[in-house]
Amino acid sequence: MFRLNLKIALRNLWRNRGITAINVGGLAIALAAFILVTMYFTYETSFDKSNPNYKNVYVVGVSYPEFKTNYIAAPFAKAIKQTYPEVESVGLIKEGSFELTIKNGKNTLFTKNILAVDYNAAKILNIQPENGLTKPSGEVERLNYLSKESMQTLFPDKKDNKPEMVGYGASNSGITVVVAGSIRSNEHSNFVFDGISLAAELGEHDNYDMNDYSIFLKLKPNVNVANLEKKITDLYRYELLKNNTSKKSTAELKAISTFLDPLSNLHLRPKAGNDMPYKTLIALSVLGFLILVIACINFTNLSIAQAANRAKEVGVKKVMGAYRSQLTLQFLTEIFIQCFVATILALILAELVLPYFNNLFQVGLSIWQVDSDLIWQLPLILSLITLIAGIYPAMVLSGFKPALVLKGNFSTSKQNSWLRNGLLVFQFCIAVVFIIGLLIINSQLKYMRSQDVGFNSSQVVYIKNLTLFNNPVKFGSVSFNPVRDRLLKIPGIKSATVASFIPGGQNGINSYEVNASKANIDFVNVDFDYFETLDIKLKEGRFFLNTFKTDTINSAIINESAVAKYSIKNPVGQTIRGCGIDYKIVGVIKDFKTQGFESIVQPTIYTIKDPCGSYKTQILLKIEENKMADALAALKAQWPQINPKDGEDFRYEFLDELYGKLFKKQEQLQSVFFAAALLTIFIAILGLFAFAKYITNGRIKEIAVRKILGASDVQIFKLINSSFFIMVLIANVISWPIAYILTKKWLETFAYRIDLPAMPFVSSALITILLTVITVSIQAKKAVKANPVDALKYE
């Protein structure tokens, strides 16, 4: 029986090979997209899952009134461990705060992140050196490990895993360090590093004001986390009170609490951060699923449309005693086979697209992996689409009454038409929403590119630097003035400055007070010429100037948002207090968008002297455009003299490129939406094409009769197009409110955004209607051009 059923199926598919190809091809494309999304989803949701402690690890975060953070003081780790027996172990980690140069002879390695971990943290987070995790003891304070790749760069010929000596910093620095071995950095983890600096204990001499570490807890199984969270908050407040170094009032302490964030949250939706990555991932998954649904709808629709062809077969088989269940199974099997072929094609397609996908999402996914989750996901997906696409047609087909279908004039065109039309409308709804979405994302991005961000990052070079500059000089730092003098001698360099943070990165946050109103605001420690280098606009007062002695003592410049935050009238000349200094406001600058378009410009204070601030290490140079190359060459040549600490390691980036990274996510979204909109409309049009072909084929006789009765070609085109035209129109009307709500929500994630434009709605209607009319007309043309006599004779 299977053999004959297969023959019937194959011969049927072959007879309708055009439609079959469209169907299977469309499904394959959609499946490829879905497979990629599934892989990406699996990847993104399984960070650190290989850690055996995955389910029991939590980071201790602190919640301040204005923000949440995972940075906390090291001594608190000990306090937790000593107080709560349900905490099995407590570990500390600290990210490398600056880039390090490591040398072995001529081989140089620039590290971005050397992670400092204590022994417990290494155990909790499953950080394993190649030659095993050992606790540093005795003379050895730290055990340093470098990632395999880093090790390879420094010692290309190394085969064993013995310790090696390396130089830190410029070759003239004279610092040498022992590297104890190599360590595999797991890219699929929240903790990626170029190297590990393992200590028995960390932060022993820190106090409660130094929030430089992250504390990780490994809890015993079945601990009540909510309860523990509360207890830890109490402990934290108690400890802050006991060690009150920054003199916080009890009211202030009350406003501070701690929270426990599970390891599984860290990658996508850390409490101390935002859940945008998570939302994006969900949106992407929904997108992938919808594309698949559209392709399945094509299947369902065409299978039902073709039902008339199969009705006789069903009737005859039933007359011969076939059970309904046998027939249901037969049709499901047919659809399964097509889905199977589509899956194979989809895998090939996915493989072809994967490099672009990996590049876009900055991941390294691969399909052909033995331990890949796809091995169980694929059969599941296959069964799922077979059911979605097949169950309804199988039920309809197997339900035909033989007495009816064998009469000889059976037609399905009237039956189920509301369903077929409904499905078609649904497909177009999704396509329309995607098109509108794409157009609106485009408008917002265009706006962001054309909008004045309030400063000028072009021709600004950002130099990576190890030297700590401060003015006035404090321990361990040097003055920037001599460096600036040398820099300005290089032709083309218009201005030079140094700051603690650059636009596009995060600023620091500290508490400042104006007229007894206290608030945590952003701070940036700068040097002279900072505003000039970045071309920031002055609103009132003045910029910092060398000629004012007080500028290096207690002058401050604030932005418009800070003025608003403290509601200061006539700010210039007034006092803002922070870190024990009464700063005098000498100028107010216009707000500029350091954080891109998503977050509102934060109230910010700019100072030269700030004992509580951060070291100034970020050198910024404004260079004349046409002398850029020469200036950079000169900088590289002179760098060892200008800045001995970096020595020959002159490295720079263009600020506009750095700042541009803030737009990366949106551009990613744009690409994804572009692909999704293109795919949905393509697959929907494919389905429409096949559907129109089928419908017109079924109406050839009707069209012939109408032509004989005197209908013109245009009238017949109109006749065939009209129902499709109405369906697409309905789809547009249904999708508009949906698209309106979704895009409005998306736009609301931007602090600076366009007003929701009406044009995309009109455009999407025009696009879909035009495409529909073209598609249907191509099909209708055949029926219209046919000689009516032939059509009737054929019957």
Place this chain on the structure above:
Amino acid sequence: MIRIENLEKVYKTEEVETTALNGINLHVKEGEFVSIMGPSGCGKSTLLNVMGLLDKPESGSYKFIDTELLTLNDRERSNFRKRNMGFVFQNFNLIDELTVFENIELPLIYNKIPTAERKKLVNEIIERMNIVNRSGHFPQQLSGGQQQRVAVARALVTKPKLVLADEPTGNLDSSHGNEVMELLCELNETGTTIVMVTHSSHDASFSNRIINLKDGHVISEKINKSRNEELI
């Protein structure tokens, strides 16, 4: 063999109710060849469909030998049908995607006959029907008469006790029609019971008994003497 009593069938559509069968009583003996005649729309096809278990009547009784068939569920009806009945339709109803051989083979497959025996049975009947050199053809490649012979072959291959034929010659010219009628007669002579719907008194003359329907009633019944004499 067949006892039908007080059979009623009503078609309900949105606007109208059509009483297609209105208290039919009908007995068919084993080995009989019965023709059903009557004006268009009188319920002939409906009656045949009910007899073939393709349609369910509203009320009445339908006994086949000693089994009451109207109380069977779907699966039992399917099973009964495939073991005991064969069908011939006016419009042949061959499956276009299958060859002649495969079309005839299909009912055997549903009866779970093993492959080797299936082959034998199909080849036998193909020979008997005189369509040997057509066995690899598809239905569209055959003439109407040939198609109907294939359809008859398909109805007979399972050796059913009862063959139901709804206007088997309706789409054929007289010479092809006669071929088919002769086939049915031959079959009847080997002991198969046949119930045939027809509009042609010529075709009806091949049968033992002619039943006349009107508006869902049996209005008259006529024993075909010439044919019965021939039998003796």
